[in-house]
Each structure stands twice: as structure tokens, then as C-alpha cells.
Amino acid sequence: MLEVKDLVVTYGAVVAVHGLSLTVKAGQSIALLGANGAGKTSSVEAIAGLIRTRSGRVSIDGRDVTGHPASTVVRRGLALVPQWRELFRNFSVEETLIAARTGAAGRGALPLEQIYALFPVLAERRRQIAGSLSGGEQQMLAIGRALVTNPRVILLDEPSAGLAVGVVRSLVGIVRTIRDSGVGVLLVEQNLEIAQAVAEDCIVLSTGREVWRGPMREAMALDAIRDAYFA
């Protein structure tokens, strides 16, 4: 279970996130919504330890990971699939997954077969260099790399960005499978359809502040959502 309390993220004098609090339980899926610059990416990157938090508290299954580097946070069971995927472009698919297994060694990393079962395309392309994969395949690899670390909670930062409709559809199925296997999911999404298809609840951010929180269905009717997504 991921618990975030009063998270504040600043860049110099600019406050990107003003006191965000949230909880993601096992098998639960929550969407983080908002316009560009609302602080969604800052929030997940701070939770994952990639950027520094100004104040607040982050814990995984009750263990405090506030201020720990990303490498520690991932070994405590929180994996981030970052917005730009951040793949090792000169690594093969298999080597990428092995790297994540090595890095997260000690927390019962998953066998690669399990990843290949979830993403048959990665199994086919296991010898291919990451930089030469299509956008959708790269996204699969980024998710696969996060899953190898056997996370309790996975953070997905706009996984559908730039992908074709067909690919997005299969992505939705995969995220549901992950959620249904008991992993908590925190999803940052621009695409409301996908958010609705995956998440039960959502939190809406505007300029770094939480403006609304509730079931996904009700969110669709909100002005703030309409402004952010359909204006």
C-alpha cells in the first residue's frame, strides 16, 4: 500500500505540488488528472524518489521512503514507468529486463517468462535493441522493466502518449491485468477514456493543488475536467 501525505515539491521558488495526499491500496487503481503543468509528473516523480520532495511523507506498506533515492524506493516495492520511458536504447529487450532484475535483486524479482507471457511481443523481440523498437513496443518494455522489480505499487506516467489507438487498447487490458493481480496502480493520464477504463477513483490537480477527488464516473461531469481536457 502506498501512502502519500502532504507532499510538497518545489523548483526553486516555484511550488509545483502543494500538499498532495493519497493512498493506493493493493489491487486499487487511481487516476491523477489535470491539465499540462498541473503537477502530475512532479507528484509521481517525487513519490518515486527521482526528484526531491520539499516536505511531506511517502511510505510503502508502512515503511517510510521519504527522501530516499529512486533506487531505494524501487527496492521497497514502488516502480515508476516514467513519461519519457527512459529506456537504455543500446540494450536489447532481454538485457533491459535482466538489468532491472539485477538492480532490484533481493526483493524477489519476477522471472522474465512472466513478463514475456504478459507481453508476447517482447518475447518475439527479445534480441532486438531497445532504440529500434516501435513506440508501443518501447512502452511495453518500459512497463515490463518496472514489473520485473515485482512492485507492490506501480506508477504510470501517461503511458498512452503518442501511441496508436490499437496499441492503446491493448495497453488498457495490460494495466487491468496488473491491477487485478493485486498491484496498486497510480495512473497519470491525459486520455480520459483510458483513465475511465482503468481507474475507479481519481484526483484532479490544478496548478499543483488538489481541486477535486471522487469516483471516476462523477469526474467526467466536472467543469475543471472539461476545461482541462476538452477546452
Add this chain to the structure above:
Amino acid sequence: MAEFIMVIIGGVQFGAIYALAAIGVVVIHKATRTVNFAHGGLVMLGAFVTYLVVVELRWPYWTAYVLAPLLIGTLAMALELVILRPIRRADMFTVIMATIFLGIALSETFRLAQNTEMLAVPSAVKGPPMIVPLGEDAFIVTAEQIWVTIGALLTGFAGLALFRYAGIGRSMRAMASNIRGAQLCGFSIDRVYALAWFFGGALAGLAGVFAAPSKGVSPELAVSVISAAFVAAVIGGFDSLIGAIIGGLLLGVVETLSAAYVSSAMKSAVSFLLLFVVLLWRPDGLFPERKGRDV
């Protein structure tokens, strides 16, 4: 012809040492984005460890091959921890200045502690020069030349294999390829940087063991090694280990050929000329790494 072969053998011998030193520079740069100008100082200390072990303590020679990489690797790791870690977020210029002055500090400390012109270290292998017939003529090769050339190159390729295929190499390559991605896989920056400095330092220590008999132990060794390693690394593309090996060999051979057939005073001019020509022809070196990120 015999003379030409002997010149080439001599060039390859020096080139193999340059290659080994250059690999260490490349490993550290690849994994940590730090250009280590103190590398020559580390090679010099590796040679000094050889002197201590072989001449002062009179231990068998192989102990130098074990102790020098361990000690110099540990020293390099300690230097990273104490001096470079606090300025890791500083700009590149600051870090480069730090490694330059670190190198000077290593050399000068040695100079003050060891007040001799040069410490001499015997060869690891002994034996009379071997005369190899070649038609009417014959060329000569010494056991030390064979040992240094093959030993340094094998060490270089072992380092390359470790970096390319082993787990520790994978963490460094992941860090080199994408520092955020590597962290998200559970690789700690602190640990991987320490590991890279240990690895690069160990290679420097071994280069020192191989260089000690043919170059002697003196602060001048540090200067000559860092300039050669640097030229070799740049020729090779700076981020390619195989490039560093080829660059080192090329530099050794070209230097020796120019000493033999042009003039010995031309030696360093020729090494920079080689660098210039290679960069004109291929601005990213002989083995450029693909750079940039995908979107």
C-alpha cells in the same frame, strides 16, 4: 624488413599500455560522465605499488598483479567518495578542474615522498632476447615485449568483457545509457559511481604494473600516460572501450614509426597530428556511441 617488424613490435608494446590506461578513462567517463585527468596519477601509483611489492618487499611478481588493482581501485573509489561526490552536482568545468588538480596532487605527493629521479622496476619475465629468422635477416623480440603486449591486451579485453557482459558492467552501462532509467531499475548512483571508479582505478593499477619496467616509476610517468590515454580515448570515440584499445595501439605504433623514420622529437607532435586527422575524418572518433534519447 626486420627493422620495420621490430619497430612495430615496440610500438604495439607501448600501445598496449596506452590502451589499458585509456580503457580506464573511458569506463569512468562512460559510467559517471567525469573526465578523469587524475588517471595518469593512478597509473603511476600502480607502478609504485609494483616497485614496493617487487623491489622493497621482494614478494613474487604476481602479487603486484593482484595488489595493484585492488589498492589503486580502492584509492580511486575513496577519491570519488571524498573529493568528487560533494561536487557531483557542480558544472562540468569544476569537476574537470578537480580531477586535474587531483592528478597534480598525486604526482607531487609522490615526488615529495620519493626523492629520487626514478624508481627502477625489473621485468616480470626474464630471458635472453629471442632471435627470429626472417629470410636472410632476423628480427629480435624480448620475453618482456611479448608478456607486456599480450598481458596488457588480454587485461584490456577482460575489462571490456566484464563491462559488456557481467552484472557489474551492466549497472555501469545502464547508468551510462540513461541515469534516470538506471535508478528506476534499482541501481544506486552512489554505488555505481563507486563501482566505476573502483573498476577504472583497478585498470589504471594494472596499467601501472605493466608500464613500470619499461617506463620506470616517476611523476613523469603520470604525465606521459595521461596524455597518451587521452589521445587514445578520443581517437576511439571516448565512450567506446574497443575504440580505446584500437586507439591506444594505433597511437603506440604511429608514435614509434615516427620516432624511427622521422625523428624522436616529432613523437608527441605526431600523436596530436594523428588525433587531428582522425577527428577531421571522423569527428566522433573511430567508434562513436549513438547518443540522444528517443521520444
Add this chain to the structure above:
Amino acid sequence: MTSHHPVTRRSIGLALATLAGLGLLPRGAEANSQGVSKDEIVIGALGALTGATAFIGAPGRDGIQLAVDGINAQGGINGRKLRLVFEHAFTPAESVAAAKKLVESDKVFVLILASGSTGAAAAADYVRETGVPTYNLYGSTPIIRKPFAKNVFHSVVPPAEISGGKMVDMIFEAKPDAKRVGVLAGTYAFPQATKAGLLAALEKKKDVKVVVEEFDQGARDFTSQLLSFARQRVEAVLVSGSFSEAGFAIKQAPEKGVTNMTWVLDGSAVNDAIIPIIGPENTKGVYGYFNVPYFPAQLDPPIVKYNELWKAKYGAPPQGRPNVYDIAGYSSTFVLAAALKKAGTDLSWAGLISAWETVKDAKPSDFGGPDVAFPESFSPTDHQGNTRLGKAAIKDGIWQVIAK
């Protein structure tokens, strides 16, 4: 204003000292006895403690200090103790500055040049101009020797004509029929001085072709020089440079096709640290001269005694120490002591110089030290203390003097 005070000797002295300090008095004052007090004589020395010639300067300092301690332990000179002020100087500019500082600011009575030829050449003009009694220990360069200067004396290192002639003789002792002789010399001051001496001596040999090759200080790669010797089928090579330069040249010779060579090395290269470079098994045909009758590792009683004294003061020696410069620095200080003793109560610059010119067969045992150098003698027209050289070869893994 008229003075009511008697003009004392002291105030005249003070005025003169002030004028001298301002540079208004001609220098070279005959009655100068600076650095001499009731119970002390201050001697100054300069040489490199770091840098490429530290293998000369640092042993020089240690050798002089060891002798000073020995002389003082014997009660000093006519009741006065010696005190050494040593100044580091590596470059020519540093050498001039060090000489000036020692003479003008430290007020030393005698100046010892414990540098190589570079430092001695640089300081030459200054010591001639000031007239300070100067003892040139290691400089073979003609710049400090010619023209003859009344105040400059030379120690165990003879001028290059003498050592060069001796080296050439050694070649023809080993290979009487040699027709092609190589000269391998460094481009810096000391080897150049030797090179001039070698070429002068070789000129007297008929039908001998001479091949000259040079290298820069600190060279480690002798490819071009060795190939030149191989192409011209040179049978013997005279080497002038440091032990490391000579060592790497000899080590690399077979790699470039140079075999069965006779090598004759200058005294500066004759050092046990050369042996690990060449490899003890490859030392056949390597000769040199030595400025003193014993090598540090020989087992003759005087040098054994000397080594005991050295270790008692400085501890376990590093590789290559003590070397010829340790020994020469040590023994020369006793020669200086003999001159100071002869000067008796006339401890002025002029007094010391005339006493020094009458010194005959001075050696350490005059003050209880072991005789590790050839005795030195001087005359008003000859200030070269020693002209003898030992012929040396590597035997049983160490250098040994095989003929005196």
C-alpha cells in the same frame, strides 16, 4: 651639527654594512668574513631536492650534512662548529636566486654548489662577481671552470676532457679494433659538457667513425637513436646522461636489433638503480667510470663504515641511495674542513682561498671519517681537487670498481 660622540669602530662597520647593503661598495671585499662567529662557521649549499636532478642535489645535501655532523662531533674546526644552510634550486633561475640568497641574506662564509652542471653554470657569473669561496662538487661544465677563477675550487668531478678521455680509453680496452663508435648524449648541460670531452678524445683516434645521437632529459624511448646505431653498425656506445636514460637505452637495444654492444657510461649513470632496468643478466659489456674508489654496495671497510654512518642518520636507504653524490658530498666537506683548518685564525674569504690553495692530500680520515674518495690536492694554479677515476663494471649484480 657636530658630533660629540667619538666615532667608534662599530659605527663605521655599521655604516659600511649599510652601504654594502645598498650596493654602494665594491663587492669581493678581501676582508669579508661573514658567516664566521666565535663558535660557528656557516656554510651554504644549493642543489635540486625535487625534479629531474634531485638524484644529485638531495644526496649532496645529505652527504654534506653527514660530514658536518662528523666534523662537529670531533670538536669542529679550531673550536668552531660548522652549520649547513641548504637551498633548493632546480632551474638555472632558481640556482642564481639560491646563490644570492645564501651569500647576501643567509651570509654564508663558503658556498657549495651541490647541483649538477645546470646549476653550476647558472651560478658561475654570480660567484665570480662576489668572490665568495665556492666549492663546485659535481659540475663538469666548462662554464664554471673557464676562465680560471681564484675563488672557485672543484671537487671529485674532473673536467669533461679528463672523464671523456677515460671513457674513450675504456672502449678500446674492451674492443681494441673498434672502428665505429656511437655517442649518445642528453641535450641538457651536463651530458653536453661530457659530449664535448668525448668528441675531443675521439678526434685523436685515427680511422674511427663517430655517430652522434641525442635525447631529451627524462627520455624513455630510444627507438630512433638505437636504429641509427644499428644501421651504421656501431660497435661501442659512449653514453652521457642519467642512470634512467642510459638504462632504458641499453634495455631497448636488443629490441631494435642492437646486440653484442660495448657500453661505456658517464659517472652520472653509474648507479645501482640501473641494474633492475637493464636486468642483471644483460649487464655484460657495460662499463663506466666512478668518481670515487668504492661503490656503495662494495664490501671494502671504508665504504662499509660509511654506509653504517649513513643508515644511522637517515635510516633504510631508498633505491639507488646512497649514491656517488652522497659519497662525494661527504668527502668533499672534509676537504673544505681541511682548508678551513689551514686558514687558522684568518677566517676571511682571502684567507680561506690562500689556505685552500696549499691543501695537499685532504681526506675524511684527517677528521676521523672513512676515506671513501680519492684524496684531494690544490695549488694556486690548479683548483681541481681530484683527477682520478675508477673503472667500473657490473659484477655479481652490483657495480664494482675493477681498476683504480
